[in-house]
Amino acid sequence: MTSVARVVVIGAGLGGLAAAARLAATGHAVTVLEQAPVVGGKLGWFSRDGHGFDTGPSLVTLPQVLRDLFAATGAPLDDVLDLQRLDPAVAYRFADGTTVDVPGSRELIPAALDDALGNGAGAQWAALLDRAEAMWRATEQPFLRSPLAGAGTLLRLARRAADLRTIAPGRTLRGLGSTYLGDPRLRMLLDRYATYSGSDPRRAPAALLTVPYAEQAFGSWYVRGGLRRLVEAVAQRAVERGATIRTDAAVAEVLVEGGRAGGVRLADGERIAADVVVSNADATALYRGLLPGTAPARGPRAALRRVTPSSSGLVLLLALRGRTPGLAHHTVLFPHDYDAEFDALFGRQHLGRRGPKRPVADPTVYVSAPDDPATRPDADSESWFVLVNAPRHEPGTGVDWTAPGWPTPRPTGCSTCWPTAGWTCGTGCAGGWCAPRPTWSGRPPAPAGRSTGRRATAPGPPSCARGTPPRCRGCSWSAALRTPAAGCRWSPCPRRSPPG
Numbered sequence: 371m372t373s374v375a376r377v378v379v380i381g382a383g384l385g386g387l388a389a390a391a392r393l394a395a396t397g398h399a400v401t402v403l404e405q406a407p408v409v410g411g412k413l414g415w416f417s418r419d420g421h422g423f424d425t426g427p428s429l430v431t432l433p434q435v436l437r438d439l440f441a442a443t444g445a446p447l448d449d450v451l452d453l454q455r456l457d458p459a460v461a462y463r464f465a466d467g468t469t470v471d472v473p474g475s476r477e478l479i480p481a482a483l484d485d486a487l488g489n490g491a492g493a494q495w496a497a498l499l500d501r502a503e504a505m506w507r508a509t510e511q512p513f514l515r516s517p518l519a520g521a522g523t524l525l526r527l528a529r530r531a532a533d534l535r536t537i538a539p540g541r542t543l544r545g546l547g548s549t550y551l552g553d554p555r556l557r558m559l560l561d562r563y564a565t566y567s568g569s570d571p572r573r574a575p576a577a578l579l580t581v582p583y584a585e586q587a588f589g590s591w592y593v594r595g596g597l598r599r600l601v602e603a604v605a606q607r608a609v610e611r612g613a614t615i616r617t618d619a620a621v622a623e624v625l626v627e628g629g630r631a632g633g634v635r636l637a638d639g640e641r642i643a644a645d646v647v648v649s650n651a652d653a654t655a656l657y658r659g660l661l662p663g664t665a666p667a668r669g670p671r672a673a674l675r676r677v678t679p680s681s682s683g684l685v686l687l688l689a690l691r692g693r694t695p696g697l698a699h700h701t702v703l704f705p706h707d708y709d710a711e712f713d714a715l716f717g718r719q720h721l722g723r724r725g726p727k728r729p730v731a732d733p734t735v736y737v738s739a740p741d742d743p744a745t746r747p748d749a750d751s752e753s754w755f756v757l758v759n760a761p762r763h764e765p766g767t768g769v770d771w772t773a774p775g776w777p778t779p780r781p782t783g784c785s786t787c788w789p790t791a792g793w794t795c796g797t798g799c800a801g802g803w804c805a806p807r808p809t810w811s812g813r814p815p816a817p818a819g820r821s822t823g824r825r826a827t828a829p830g831p832p833s834c835a836r837g838t839p840p841r842c843r844g845c846s847w848s849a850a851l852r853t854p855a856a857g858c859r860w861s862p863c864p865r866r867s868p869p870g
């Protein structure tokens with residue numbers, strides 16, 4: 371890069387904005403081009419009637435990475451954002467009724483596991499985390515803090531045989547976990563970390579053990595006001611350091627001159643010259659859509675063909691009236707049979723037999739419900755982000771979420787209330803909105819919604835009118851069937867009336 375380079379960053383997700391802030395802080399002339407009308411990418415925000423929801427990430431790990439970013443570009447992070455360490459980090463609920471609140475500090479976790487799961491559980495988990503720590507030490511520098519050079523990175527590691535043994539190449543997360551964890555509930559805790567990247571723990575590499583290590587050693591964190599504050603702060607930092615951010619500016623092509631990037635062409639035809647182009651778009655979008663099919667793109671393109679895309683997910687944003695006593699910031703409800711969930715998501719059976727991918731009949735449910743006034747209209751309400759895993763959208767070869775027969779998520783309305791076994795409508799079902807409340811012993815039904823390529827997000831509900839009867843305005847009820855009134859915006863109505 372010349373001393374002052376013209377840099378174009380494609381995409382204003384958190385990654386693109388962080389790159390822009392760092393490059394601008396070192397004096398380069400940076401322009402960020404974002405196709406969406408707002409910055410943030412997957413780190414989105416939805417608000418309605420006083421309820422606010424982070425629609426993507428809900429958990430911050432490795433805060434040191436953010437501290438480094440802010441320190442390198444101006445005022446320290448703590449001057450700009452209120453980062454809070456969560457305790458408990460997460461509350462787990464198992465199908466056998468066991469509950470465990472995992473403390474926010476690593477040293478307290480074994481005792482909590484012993485209390486909840488029985489003596490010995492804590493020691494098993496501690497031994498696993500010791501192995502995870504060794505793995506972290508072996509991989510942090512070559513994988514997380516150095517440029518990745520494909521097989522070259524592994525080669526560097528291979529020269530140190532002890533490090534290579536530590537990361538257990540060739541072993542799966544499930545396989546390695548089973549050698550440490552005797553309690554099936556602990557194995558479920560570990561398996562869940564594979565789903566962070568949309569993977570099957572029975573096939574995901576054992577190196578993913580570094581994820582629970584990072585979470586438990588360095589803490590689970592929340593940004594007061596919602597994680598979107600993080601995006602706002604990094605965008606502001608980039609602009610303060612001189613970067614220009616343009617939204618509604620879709621890049622259609624990376625212009626290549628003499629074998630290197632020389633700028634971009636926008637969808638409206640505008641050309642922007644650059645010495646350096648940084649892509650924050652998905653690698654597949656870059657190599658298949660934005661770069662011409664010339665030699666430099668061929669290798670990565672071939673590599674991408676071998677990559678298995680992650681599973682998808684269905685998100686519900688629930689505006690709820692009332693407060694749930696003892697509700698943790700993060701809650702996970704496990705199913706009876708976790709393998710059945712992976713079989714459905716990835717279309718395979720445990721013993722290698724293949725089966726069709728299908729929506730999960732009894733999915734793990736993740737609830738993020740920050741106790742933060744910025745996310746709710748008043749002290750007597752809660753805003754829940756609810757996520758269940760779903761097979762990815764694969765018309766032709768897998769689940770086609772656009773095919774007839776799948777309910778389509780509605781922007782708002784009763785169709786997002788799931789009043790089936792274990793779920794009851796809250797007192798606030800009115801004005802066209804059912805406010806579902808899980809009873810913790812019960813479980814919601816399979817995801818009812820459409821999944822697009824990665825994550826599907828059902829936009830959040832309007833809040834319910836207070837004191838009105840629990841039914842859609844204008845709709846009538848019989849014993850089990852709610853009949854939508856003519857012109858009811860929220861049809862189809864749920865097929866079972868809420869109690870009371």
Ligand SMILES: Cc1cc2nc3c(=O)[nH]c(=O)nc-3n(C[C@H](O)[C@H](O)[C@H](O)COP(=O)(O)OP(=O)(O)OC[C@H]3O[C@@H](n4cnc5c(N)ncnc54)[C@H](O)[C@@H]3O)c2cc1C
Nearest residue numbers: 381383384385404405411412426427428429620621651825
């Ligand atoms: C539902 C959900 C929950 C998650 N939970 C967590 C969590 O709890 N913790 C966590 O750490 N991570 C979580 N993640 C992952 C996390 O959101 C992502 O890793 C992170 O936000 C990715 O940021 P990014 O900047 O790399 O990419 P993105 O956020 O995808 O940003 C890419 C940007 O590039 C833009 N773009 C793409 N192509 C073009 C183009 N041609 N022209 C212009 N702009 C373009 C896109 O519009 C987008 O704004 C979650 C993700 C999802 C979807």
